[in-house]
Amino acid sequence: MGQDQRDGGARGAVFSPVDNRARVDTVVRRLGDAIELGLLADGEQLPGETELAGRLGVSTVTLREALMALRQQGLVITRRGRGGGSFVALPDVPAEDRLRSRLRGWSTEELRDLGDHWAALSGAAARLAAQRTEPEDLHQLRRTADALGQAADVPARSRLYGRFHVELAAAAQSARLTREQVALQGEVGALLCLVLADPAYREEVADRQRALLRSVQDGAHETAGPLAERCVRESTARLVAVRLTL
Known part of the structure; x- marks a missing residue:
């Protein structure tokens, strides 16, 4: 598979030019989020500094500052010499007590607001995907949905x-x-x-994603949007329920 193909779709968004107003923080957030999501694989070598800076639309100085910040966060390691460069270092997902502590930083109102924003994004994306894509364009989505249905490791599910x-x-x-x-x-x-962590809910989510994929594949935008929104709202409601127990 060529580089252009590998950098299409979701991966392509990782390396598209960043907002000129943001600079270092935007590069750190963009690459850091992609690493956390697994869009950039553990151990994967990033493009060279000159190429990466050009693709992100920033100076090499800005890029180096961003890479330094990512190294400090443990998300990137740099090797010198032949075969060297910057490589992705997938972090361990925080332990449950740390996650619960992080969740305490969110109010239930903030979580619901986040869920509204997320549902709006995913609903719009599902409607547009149903209108714009061909069945052969959905192979990666199918692989991801199938992998979720089989994933035994909770961080991998996330x-x-x-x-x-x-x-x-x-x-x-x-x-x-x-x-x-x-x-x-x-x-x-x-x-x-x-x-x-609940296997039954994991399977429920996987079933909903498969149903959503069928709607997108069939071009049924009137059902794809609500399915995506329902999936997101259910997950948000469960997070809110956990938050109420803390």
């Missing part, structure tokens, strides 16, 4: 769940929706470990 929604936005052929989904998953992604 990453696959978030990746599905990012890839749905990519299937909608909207770079802006895709970037918004990547950023949103950076906020909520790891927290989903708190609700996806």
Whole structure:
């Protein structure tokens, strides 16, 4: 598979030019979110500094500052010499007590507001994907949904769940929706470990994703949108329920 193919869709949004107003923080957030979601694989080598800076639309100085911040966060490692460069280092997902502590930082109103935003993004993406894609364009979404249905590891379930929604936005052929989904998953992604530990709910989510895929494949935008929204709202409601127990 060529580089152009590999960098299409969800991955392509990772390397699209960043907002000129943001610079270092935007590069750190963009790459960091992509690593957390597994869009960039553990151990994967990033493009060279000059190429990556050009693709992100920033200076090499800005890129180096961003890579330094990512190294400090443990998301990137740099090797010198032949075969060297910057490589992705997938972090361990926080332990449950740390996740619960992080969830305490959200009020129930904030979680519901986040859910409204997420549902709006995913619903719009599902409708557009149903209108714009061909069945052969949905192979990656199918693989992600199938992988979620089989994943025994809770952190992997969380990453696959978030990746599905990012890839749905990519299937909608909207770079802006895709970037918004990547950023949103950076906020909520790891927290989903708190609700996806239940195998029954994991299977329920996988079934809903398969139903959503069928609607997108059939071009049924009038049902695809509500299915995506329902999936998101159910997950948000479960997070709110966990938050109320803390």
